[in-house]
Amino acid sequence: MKRPFGAVFLASSLDGFIARTDGAIDWLASVERAGEDSGAAAFYGSVDTIVMGRKTYDIASSFDPWPYAKMRCVVVTSDTTRASRHGETFYRGDLAALFDRLAREGSERVYIDGGTIVAQALAAGLVDEITVSVIPMLLGEGVALSPNIGKDVHLVLVGHEAYESGLVQLRYRVR
Amino acid sequence: MKRPFGAVFLASSLDGFIARTDGAIDWLASVERAGEDSGAAAFYGSVDTIVMGRKTYDIASSFDPWPYAKMRCVVVTSDTTRASRHGETFYRGDLAALFDRLAREGSERVYIDGGTIVAQALAAGLVDEITVSVIPMLLGEGVALSPNIGKDVHLVLVGHEAYESGLVQLRYRVR
Numbered sequence: 001m002k003r004p005f006g007a008v009f010l011a012s013s014l015d016g017f018i019a020r021t022d023g024a025i026d027w028l029a030s031v032e033r034a035g036e037d038s039g040a041a042a043f044y045g046s047v048d049t050i051v052m053g054r055k056t057y058d059i060a061s062s063f064d065p066w067p068y069a070k071m072r073c074v075v076v077t078s079d080t081t082r083a084s085r086h087g088e089t090f091y092r093g094d095l096a097a098l099f100d101r102l103a104r105e106g107s108e109r110v111y112i113d114g115g116t117i118v119a120q121a122l123a124a125g126l127v128d129e130i131t132v133s134v135i136p137m138l139l140g141e142g143v144a145l146s147p148n149i150g151k152d153v154h155l156v157l158v159g160h161e162a163y164e165s166g167l168v169q170l171r172y173r174v175r
Numbered sequence: 176m177k178r179p180f181g182a183v184f185l186a187s188s189l190d191g192f193i194a195r196t197d198g199a200i201d202w203l204a205s206v207e208r209a210g211e212d213s214g215a216a217a218f219y220g221s222v223d224t225i226v227m228g229r230k231t232y233d234i235a236s237s238f239d240p241w242p243y244a245k246m247r248c249v250v251v252t253s254d255t256t257r258a259s260r261h262g263e264t265f266y267r268g269d270l271a272a273l274f275d276r277l278a279r280e281g282s283e284r285v286y287i288d289g290g291t292i293v294a295q296a297l298a299a300g301l302v303d304e305i306t307v308s309v310i311p312m313l314l315g316e317g318v319a320l321s322p323n324i325g326k327d328v329h330l331v332l333v334g335h336e337a338y339e340s341g342l343v344q345l346r347y348r349v350r
Binding site for chain 1: 187188189190191192202205294297305307309311312313314315316319320321322323324325326327328329330331332335337341342343345347
Protein backbone atom coordinates (compact mmCIF):
# COMPACT_ATOMS: atom_id res chain seq x y z
CA MET A 1 0.00 0.00 0.00
CA LYS A 2 1.30 3.39 -0.98
CA ARG A 3 2.23 5.43 2.06
CA PRO A 4 0.64 8.85 2.36
CA PHE A 5 2.24 11.98 0.96
CA GLY A 6 4.12 13.74 3.75
CA ALA A 7 4.07 17.52 3.81
CA VAL A 8 5.91 19.91 6.11
CA PHE A 9 4.79 23.53 6.44
CA LEU A 10 6.76 25.66 8.83
CA ALA A 11 8.26 29.06 9.46
CA SER A 12 11.97 29.58 10.01
CA SER A 13 14.24 32.49 10.71
CA LEU A 14 16.75 33.22 7.95
CA ASP A 15 19.34 31.40 10.04
CA GLY A 16 17.30 28.22 10.25
CA PHE A 17 15.53 28.30 13.60
CA ILE A 18 11.87 27.38 14.02
CA ALA A 19 11.65 28.60 17.62
CA ARG A 20 13.76 30.21 20.29
CA THR A 21 15.73 27.91 22.57
CA ASP A 22 12.83 27.91 25.03
CA GLY A 23 10.32 27.15 22.26
CA ALA A 24 8.96 30.68 21.97
CA ILE A 25 7.63 31.84 18.61
CA ASP A 26 6.91 35.45 19.60
CA TRP A 27 9.21 36.64 16.79
CA LEU A 28 6.73 35.39 14.18
CA ALA A 29 4.60 38.40 15.08
CA SER A 30 6.94 40.55 12.97
CA VAL A 31 5.35 39.19 9.79
CA GLU A 32 1.73 39.05 10.95
CA ARG A 33 -0.60 41.06 8.71
CA ALA A 34 -4.38 41.25 8.97
CA GLY A 35 -6.05 39.10 6.33
CA GLU A 36 -2.80 37.49 5.16
CA ASP A 37 -2.10 33.91 6.25
CA SER A 38 0.72 33.14 3.78
CA GLY A 39 -1.16 30.18 2.38
CA ALA A 40 -1.76 28.47 5.72
CA ALA A 41 -5.51 27.93 5.25
CA ALA A 42 -4.96 26.53 1.75
CA PHE A 43 -2.32 24.18 3.10
CA TYR A 44 -4.54 23.04 5.97
CA GLY A 45 -7.28 22.36 3.44
CA SER A 46 -4.96 20.18 1.37
CA VAL A 47 -4.25 17.56 4.04
CA ASP A 48 -6.51 14.96 5.63
CA THR A 49 -4.28 14.11 8.58
CA ILE A 50 -1.84 15.81 10.90
CA VAL A 51 0.93 13.99 12.76
CA MET A 52 2.42 16.20 15.44
CA GLY A 53 4.89 15.90 18.26
CA ARG A 54 4.04 16.23 21.92
CA LYS A 55 5.53 19.71 22.37
CA THR A 56 3.59 21.04 19.42
CA TYR A 57 0.46 19.41 20.82
CA ASP A 58 0.94 21.06 24.20
CA ILE A 59 1.09 24.44 22.48
CA ALA A 60 -1.77 23.68 20.07
CA SER A 61 -3.99 22.44 22.92
CA SER A 62 -4.36 26.01 24.14
CA PHE A 63 -5.65 27.25 20.78
CA ASP A 64 -9.33 28.06 20.72
CA PRO A 65 -10.89 26.98 18.46
CA TRP A 66 -8.88 23.79 17.84
CA PRO A 67 -7.27 24.48 14.45
CA TYR A 68 -7.23 20.88 13.23
CA ALA A 69 -10.94 20.10 13.46
CA LYS A 70 -11.18 19.17 9.79
CA MET A 71 -8.38 16.61 9.80
CA ARG A 72 -7.48 13.43 11.60
CA CYS A 73 -4.95 14.22 14.32
CA VAL A 74 -2.32 11.85 15.66
CA VAL A 75 -0.04 13.00 18.48
CA VAL A 76 3.29 11.17 18.81
CA THR A 77 4.02 10.88 22.52
CA SER A 78 5.40 8.44 25.04
CA ASP A 79 2.25 8.97 27.13
CA THR A 80 -0.57 7.43 25.10
CA THR A 81 -2.97 7.40 28.05
CA ARG A 82 -3.79 11.08 27.74
CA ALA A 83 -7.39 12.14 27.39
CA SER A 84 -8.46 13.14 23.89
CA ARG A 85 -10.14 16.53 23.78
CA HIS A 86 -10.82 17.03 20.08
CA GLY A 87 -10.80 13.51 18.71
CA GLU A 88 -7.02 13.37 18.48
CA THR A 89 -5.38 9.99 19.07
CA PHE A 90 -2.01 9.26 20.66
CA TYR A 91 0.73 7.11 19.22
CA ARG A 92 3.98 5.77 20.54
CA GLY A 93 6.39 4.00 18.24
CA ASP A 94 8.02 4.04 14.86
CA LEU A 95 6.99 6.83 12.51
CA ALA A 96 7.24 4.73 9.33
CA ALA A 97 4.93 2.12 10.92
CA LEU A 98 2.49 4.90 11.76
CA PHE A 99 2.51 6.09 8.16
CA ASP A 100 1.84 2.55 6.96
CA ARG A 101 -1.11 2.32 9.33
CA LEU A 102 -2.41 5.71 8.21
CA ALA A 103 -2.24 4.50 4.61
CA ARG A 104 -4.31 1.42 5.45
CA GLU A 105 -6.81 3.64 7.23
CA GLY A 106 -7.23 5.98 4.27
CA SER A 107 -4.90 8.90 4.87
CA GLU A 108 -3.54 10.33 1.65
CA ARG A 109 -1.87 13.59 2.64
CA VAL A 110 -0.26 14.03 6.03
CA TYR A 111 0.83 17.31 7.59
CA ILE A 112 3.93 16.58 9.66
CA ASP A 113 4.42 19.18 12.39
CA GLY A 114 6.82 19.84 15.22
CA GLY A 115 10.60 20.08 15.13
CA THR A 116 11.41 16.65 16.53
CA ILE A 117 8.82 14.83 14.42
CA VAL A 118 9.80 16.70 11.26
CA ALA A 119 13.44 15.70 11.78
CA GLN A 120 12.46 12.08 12.43
CA ALA A 121 10.27 12.08 9.32
CA LEU A 122 13.08 13.58 7.21
CA ALA A 123 15.53 10.97 8.50
CA ALA A 124 13.01 8.20 7.74
CA GLY A 125 12.28 9.46 4.22
CA LEU A 126 8.62 10.20 4.99
CA VAL A 127 8.67 13.83 3.82
CA ASP A 128 7.71 14.46 0.18
CA GLU A 129 7.32 18.22 0.29
CA ILE A 130 8.58 20.97 2.54
CA THR A 131 7.35 24.55 2.59
CA VAL A 132 9.41 27.01 4.58
CA SER A 133 8.27 30.55 5.27
CA VAL A 134 11.53 32.43 5.77
CA ILE A 135 11.03 35.18 8.34
CA PRO A 136 13.24 38.27 7.85
CA MET A 137 15.13 37.83 11.09
CA LEU A 138 18.31 36.30 12.46
CA LEU A 139 17.90 34.74 15.89
CA GLY A 140 21.45 33.46 16.37
CA GLU A 141 20.27 30.46 18.37
CA GLY A 142 17.16 28.36 18.87
CA VAL A 143 15.43 25.15 17.90
CA ALA A 144 16.96 23.96 14.63
CA LEU A 145 14.87 23.25 11.56
CA SER A 146 16.34 19.81 10.88
CA PRO A 147 18.47 18.51 13.74
CA ASN A 148 20.02 15.07 13.64
CA ILE A 149 18.68 14.03 10.26
CA GLY A 150 22.00 12.27 9.74
CA LYS A 151 22.18 12.76 5.99
CA ASP A 152 21.95 15.36 3.26
CA VAL A 153 18.42 15.90 2.02
CA HIS A 154 18.36 17.14 -1.57
CA LEU A 155 15.45 19.38 -2.53
CA VAL A 156 13.90 20.61 -5.75
CA LEU A 157 12.48 24.13 -5.69
CA VAL A 158 8.88 24.06 -6.90
CA GLY A 159 7.63 27.47 -5.82
CA HIS A 160 8.58 30.72 -4.19
CA GLU A 161 6.62 33.77 -3.19
CA ALA A 162 7.50 36.99 -1.38
CA TYR A 163 4.96 38.72 0.83
CA GLU A 164 4.65 42.38 1.77
CA SER A 165 5.85 41.61 5.29
CA GLY A 166 9.18 40.41 3.95
CA LEU A 167 8.29 36.77 4.50
CA VAL A 168 9.49 34.62 1.60
CA GLN A 169 7.82 31.28 1.20
CA LEU A 170 9.89 28.56 -0.43
CA ARG A 171 8.34 25.26 -1.49
CA TYR A 172 10.43 22.21 -2.25
CA ARG A 173 9.91 18.63 -3.31
CA VAL A 174 12.20 16.17 -1.55
CA ARG A 175 14.32 14.42 -4.14
CA MET B 176 33.61 59.86 9.88
CA LYS B 177 30.94 57.66 8.41
CA ARG B 178 31.90 54.01 8.70
CA PRO B 179 31.83 51.99 5.49
CA PHE B 180 28.76 50.10 4.33
CA GLY B 181 29.07 46.48 5.41
CA ALA B 182 27.80 43.81 3.04
CA VAL B 183 27.55 40.07 3.57
CA PHE B 184 27.17 37.73 0.61
CA LEU B 185 27.01 34.05 1.40
CA ALA B 186 25.38 30.75 0.57
CA SER B 187 23.43 28.74 3.10
CA SER B 188 21.59 25.46 3.16
CA LEU B 189 17.83 25.79 3.74
CA ASP B 190 18.48 24.84 7.37
CA GLY B 191 20.96 27.66 7.91
CA PHE B 192 24.42 26.16 7.53
CA ILE B 193 27.19 27.83 5.54
CA ALA B 194 29.51 24.81 5.65
CA ARG B 195 29.66 21.28 6.95
CA THR B 196 30.98 20.79 10.48
CA ASP B 197 34.49 20.28 9.05
CA GLY B 198 34.20 23.43 6.91
CA ALA B 199 33.54 21.59 3.64
CA ILE B 200 31.45 23.35 0.99
CA ASP B 201 31.33 20.46 -1.49
CA TRP B 202 27.51 20.56 -1.35
CA LEU B 203 27.49 23.94 -3.13
CA ALA B 204 28.34 22.03 -6.31
CA SER B 205 24.68 21.00 -6.54
CA VAL B 206 23.77 24.48 -7.77
CA GLU B 207 26.78 25.16 -9.98
CA ARG B 208 25.82 25.96 -13.56
CA ALA B 209 28.15 27.00 -16.36
CA GLY B 210 27.97 30.72 -17.03
CA GLU B 211 25.79 31.43 -13.98
CA ASP B 212 27.41 33.00 -10.94
CA SER B 213 24.23 34.08 -9.09
CA GLY B 214 25.36 37.68 -9.02
CA ALA B 215 28.76 37.02 -7.46
CA ALA B 216 30.80 39.01 -9.98
CA ALA B 217 28.42 41.96 -9.73
CA PHE B 218 28.69 41.84 -5.95
CA TYR B 219 32.49 41.64 -6.04
CA GLY B 220 32.48 44.65 -8.36
CA SER B 221 30.37 46.65 -5.91
CA VAL B 222 32.83 46.58 -3.00
CA ASP B 223 36.23 48.20 -2.58
CA THR B 224 37.39 46.19 0.42
CA ILE B 225 37.04 42.69 1.82
CA VAL B 226 37.43 41.84 5.50
CA MET B 227 37.72 38.10 5.99
CA GLY B 228 38.44 35.68 8.77
CA ARG B 229 41.50 33.48 9.00
CA LYS B 230 39.73 30.23 8.06
CA THR B 231 38.24 31.83 4.96
CA TYR B 232 41.67 33.19 4.11
CA ASP B 233 43.27 29.78 4.39
CA ILE B 234 40.73 28.42 1.91
CA ALA B 235 40.93 31.46 -0.39
CA SER B 236 44.75 31.33 -0.42
CA SER B 237 44.61 28.21 -2.55
CA PHE B 238 42.47 29.88 -5.22
CA ASP B 239 44.31 30.66 -8.44
CA PRO B 240 43.93 33.37 -9.56
CA TRP B 241 43.44 35.28 -6.31
CA PRO B 242 39.77 36.32 -6.50
CA TYR B 243 40.14 39.59 -4.59
CA ALA B 244 42.75 41.31 -6.75
CA LYS B 245 40.52 44.32 -7.39
CA MET B 246 39.80 45.13 -3.76
CA ARG B 247 41.70 45.90 -0.62
CA CYS B 248 41.92 42.78 1.51
CA VAL B 249 42.20 42.67 5.30
CA VAL B 250 42.50 39.31 7.05
CA VAL B 251 41.45 39.23 10.70
CA THR B 252 43.82 36.85 12.48
CA SER B 253 45.72 36.51 15.73
CA ASP B 254 48.90 35.96 13.68
CA THR B 255 49.62 39.28 12.01
CA THR B 256 53.20 38.31 11.12
CA ARG B 257 52.16 36.22 8.14
CA ALA B 258 53.65 36.98 4.76
CA SER B 259 51.36 38.82 2.36
CA ARG B 260 51.07 37.10 -1.00
CA HIS B 261 48.59 39.28 -2.87
CA GLY B 262 48.81 42.60 -1.06
CA GLU B 263 46.48 41.51 1.73
CA THR B 264 47.12 42.93 5.19
CA PHE B 265 46.58 41.29 8.54
CA TYR B 266 44.67 42.72 11.46
CA ARG B 267 44.21 41.70 15.06
CA GLY B 268 41.75 43.53 17.25
CA ASP B 269 38.32 45.00 17.45
CA LEU B 270 36.22 44.86 14.30
CA ALA B 271 34.51 48.23 14.87
CA ALA B 272 37.92 49.88 15.25
CA LEU B 273 38.99 48.26 12.00
CA PHE B 274 35.92 49.66 10.25
CA ASP B 275 36.70 53.12 11.61
CA ARG B 276 40.23 52.85 10.27
CA LEU B 277 38.99 51.64 6.90
CA ALA B 278 36.69 54.65 6.74
CA ARG B 279 39.62 57.01 7.37
CA GLU B 280 41.59 55.24 4.68
CA GLY B 281 38.87 55.59 2.07
CA SER B 282 36.88 52.33 2.13
CA GLU B 283 33.23 52.87 1.32
CA ARG B 284 31.83 49.39 0.82
CA VAL B 285 33.20 46.41 2.69
CA TYR B 286 32.53 42.76 1.89
CA ILE B 287 32.48 40.89 5.20
CA ASP B 288 33.28 37.20 4.72
CA GLY B 289 33.70 34.12 6.87
CA GLY B 290 31.32 32.68 9.47
CA THR B 291 33.09 33.93 12.58
CA ILE B 292 33.70 37.43 11.22
CA VAL B 293 30.16 37.74 9.88
CA ALA B 294 28.77 36.82 13.30
CA GLN B 295 31.09 39.32 15.02
CA ALA B 296 30.11 42.02 12.53
CA LEU B 297 26.40 41.29 13.05
CA ALA B 298 26.83 41.45 16.81
CA ALA B 299 28.74 44.75 16.47
CA GLY B 300 26.15 46.31 14.15
CA LEU B 301 28.58 46.61 11.25
CA VAL B 302 26.42 44.78 8.70
CA ASP B 303 24.11 46.93 6.57
CA GLU B 304 23.07 44.36 3.98
CA ILE B 305 23.01 40.60 3.85
CA THR B 306 22.50 38.50 0.74
CA VAL B 307 21.88 34.81 1.28
CA SER B 308 21.80 32.31 -1.55
CA VAL B 309 19.59 29.54 -0.20
CA ILE B 310 20.79 26.20 -1.54
CA PRO B 311 18.05 23.56 -1.98
CA MET B 312 19.47 21.17 0.59
CA LEU B 313 19.13 20.29 4.24
CA LEU B 314 22.42 19.38 5.91
CA GLY B 315 21.16 18.72 9.43
CA GLU B 316 24.37 20.00 11.00
CA GLY B 317 27.30 22.25 10.18
CA VAL B 318 28.72 25.72 10.63
CA ALA B 319 25.86 28.04 11.56
CA LEU B 320 25.09 31.18 9.59
CA SER B 321 24.95 33.50 12.61
CA PRO B 322 26.24 31.88 15.79
CA ASN B 323 26.48 33.80 19.04
CA ILE B 324 25.17 37.10 17.72
CA GLY B 325 23.49 37.49 21.09
CA LYS B 326 20.47 39.40 19.85
CA ASP B 327 17.68 39.37 17.29
CA VAL B 328 18.65 41.00 14.01
CA HIS B 329 15.63 42.39 12.18
CA LEU B 330 15.85 42.44 8.40
CA VAL B 331 13.97 44.13 5.58
CA LEU B 332 13.60 42.13 2.38
CA VAL B 333 14.85 44.21 -0.55
CA GLY B 334 15.18 41.59 -3.27
CA HIS B 335 14.66 37.95 -4.13
CA GLU B 336 15.47 35.89 -7.17
CA ALA B 337 15.13 32.21 -8.02
CA TYR B 338 17.62 30.51 -10.31
CA GLU B 339 17.18 27.49 -12.55
CA SER B 340 19.33 25.43 -10.19
CA GLY B 341 16.82 25.91 -7.39
CA LEU B 342 19.02 28.43 -5.62
CA VAL B 343 16.96 31.32 -4.23
CA GLN B 344 18.84 34.50 -3.50
CA LEU B 345 17.38 36.69 -0.76
CA ARG B 346 18.69 40.18 -0.16
CA TYR B 347 18.00 42.05 3.06
CA ARG B 348 18.78 45.40 4.60
CA VAL B 349 19.61 45.22 8.29
CA ARG B 350 17.09 47.32 10.19
